[in-house]
Amino acid sequence: MPRSVRSFTADINGHRIHKPNLNGHSNMKTGRKGPDNEGLFGTIMSFLNTYVAPPLVILCMPTLVMATCYLDDHHAGELLSFVKEIQDTPVGQMLLRIWNPLTKIDLVVMVTVLVYMAWAVIWMVVLPGPQVEGPMTSHGNIPVYRDNGFRHYIVTMTGSVLFTVVLKLSGSTPTFIYDRFSEFAALMNVLAVVVVFMLYIKGIYKPSTSDSGKTGKGFLFDYYWGTELYPRVFGIDIKVFTNCRFGMTVWPLLVLVFALKSYELHGLIDSMFVSSVLQLIYVSKFFIWEGGYYQTMDIVQDRAGFYICWGCLALVPPLYPIASRYLVSHPVELGPLSSAVLLIIGTVSIYVNYQADEQKTLARKTSGNCVIWGTKPDVIRAKHVLQSGKKKKSIILASGWWGVSRHFHYIPEVLLAACWTLPAGFSHFLPYAYLLFLTILLVHRTFRDDRKCAQKYGHFWKTYCGKVRYRIIPYVF
Template sequence: MTASELNPRTKHYEFLGPPGAFLISVGVTFMVYALYFGCSETSGGCPPPLELIPQRLTSSLASKSFWLSLFDAKGASYYFGWYAFCVVAWMLLPGDWVEGTVLRTGGKQVYKINAFSTFLLSLGLTAGTIWRFGFGSFTFIYEHWVGIVTAAVIMAIGQAFLVYAMSFRSGELLALGGNSGNFIYDWFIGRGLNPTIGYLDLKSFNELRPGLILWVLINISMACEQAVRRGGNITDSMWLVLVFQAWYVADGLYNEPALFTTIDITTDGFGYMLSFGDLAWVPFVYSLQARYLVFNQVELGPIMTTVVFLVNASGYWIFRAANGEKNDFRNGRNPKNLKFMTTASGSKLLTSGWWGFSRHPNYVGDLLMALSWSMATGFNTPVTYFYPIYFAVLLIHRQLRDEEKCSKKYGADWEKYTKLVPWRMIPYVY
């Protein structure tokens, strides 16, 4: 197979092409800061009075001191030190090497499995620090929030340029959707499919370790800040957010091999879209609820606590049960004797169990969990509900991309399948 056959030119743009890629790159970066300055102790509310926002925005953007304040040397040292710790942990902690799906070259990418061990080590060191030096020893993330965010953005931008340059190495396998020839678009969407440095696969490493684990550490820092202010205890709402989100992250890290069959790994290139999402968006946007609860301390009480717990538990049950059925089936097991249809290409598609209710039942579970995290903050502001709203849009977009890919792959068989399983996500709704 020639290089042009192995890596054909991308002829179809997503996100409205290069202009959309540019606007999204700027927009999501801006949004991370906006969610802080629009929902913090110093902003005058969450959100601040709407009539004040335009004047504050224009004066800040025109101020040199404001731009300089976004960088914090101590915050940067914390972030880059954390990233280095994740790399060293990947290198030194034991872990199995597993193969991913078959690539277009006929080979398979190999991944080291030790994300959960890295998570446990991080939690152990954090717990030891707090036990030895008190809650105040771990409030530095709250205190240096903007500087740490800026360091993460710098890392994401730098990695996007690095992997774009790496994609021109001889023999590099490119993402089918990221080889358009337009620099802005390919830099954003990701030109290289599996950029590696030595044995380190950058895409899967960033997907699970630096940002996802940092999300939990940020929440712990927020809980410590609240504990300092309250004299050593935290609210029931903070406990719910802390436990729910830590469990969600632990579940993903423990089931690390499941990542290697997702569209992020098998199909998408690694560019700014994923580097920013993994390193900046996930830890600093997804932790909004915990940060809000530092300065808006919500006591839910037993009834509301039970309601929020049940919503989260229902979501997790659906999410884990649906993914369990799918993973069993992909690995040649069918313990529940689920029904399926066989396509002309030989692929098998589940048509019963959770996958008979809808074509993406795991997304429904994900959304219920996201909703429960925001419910823990109460109902005084819409800002803390940003995550489930954004997540719903993301999952619908991902579902549309996935189904477009399946339609091309299976042809008439896909139409037959959609008649057997007509609902995309939520039965009788969508």
């Protein structure tokens, strides 16, 4: 570790982060140029990612999220009738209709959101867990986390069941969240926009580490991308809260609420059962593996801006469990055979996705001295240079699932999403919105990840790409 690196200990939840002095906050540079960054294609992509995507996402995505709620509330998921309304209605009036839930937000909605946030923060601080480190950043910082995500998940899900029992005994039900879901979505949209702006200011004037500051690409890009990689407030890691304790935890809570609402209306429906079970298993897997998540692009590359924090606060709750919400008002009888097939394929997909992540983690932990698929793995011992000038060694795994394609683990993820969406049938497009979003997101992410790795590892990454030629689907893409 460079001499300029010193240790900082958070005063609440035990997180530590090693950081250099904060005398001037430079851009997050990634080192040498890679082949994907050169030429006309690289120039075009850089322009689109810097000047086109940020304003489009910031301006359009909140309304698109609210539009999915409006489509479900007022058109029962019927896309064509929604399009006809858009064609027949002036733009301003249509926007007012879509955003009308803002006018219905009351104390019940606000208190529900704030109480959950307080619950999440308290257990995030109180629950024990082993210490895990993220990878060293280009500025020499090493984020340290308390890996208590699975405990937090179990406590929260158990608490939700007990809360449901108490409400039911008192003659009430938590399914008021389903009944007023558009209002919750509208509140989170506004709240997330404000939170992201506060993070933008913090990253400039009160950063937690030297991986912070303006990028020099203008306010819109900095607001979109963020001005800080690892922001912490009173010791609370903001990205762990937004990504894990809010987005990934509210998702299964909503699945339970929607399943309960379906049961209240229709009794036990196999389509809702299959969709709910697969989503809950997937999220459970995520929290079991949360220590590995701290090594992923979401944490180590994406700054705490609109892209990641607004997404986890305002996009994940309405979009990710959208199949479950749709099934409340559109129950489908699958039958035993279809239910079993979807459950089996979905469960196998979860296992393959988990195994791929574990293979990479194992190879890194053992420096390649392990067994994968019965043999010693093929690893590339790469080196890269930090901004401090210090050289660091890394492992690039070219065996197991990582020898099939460079991002093979995205295939079971998409297949799983299809398995919990297909129970909704084919009458409407709405329940497939998440599946479409996920496919686009993951394909785009393969380009981002390859470009980042090419910049970071240089010829070592070229060697890996020579061994593993395909991005996702062997012999296809």
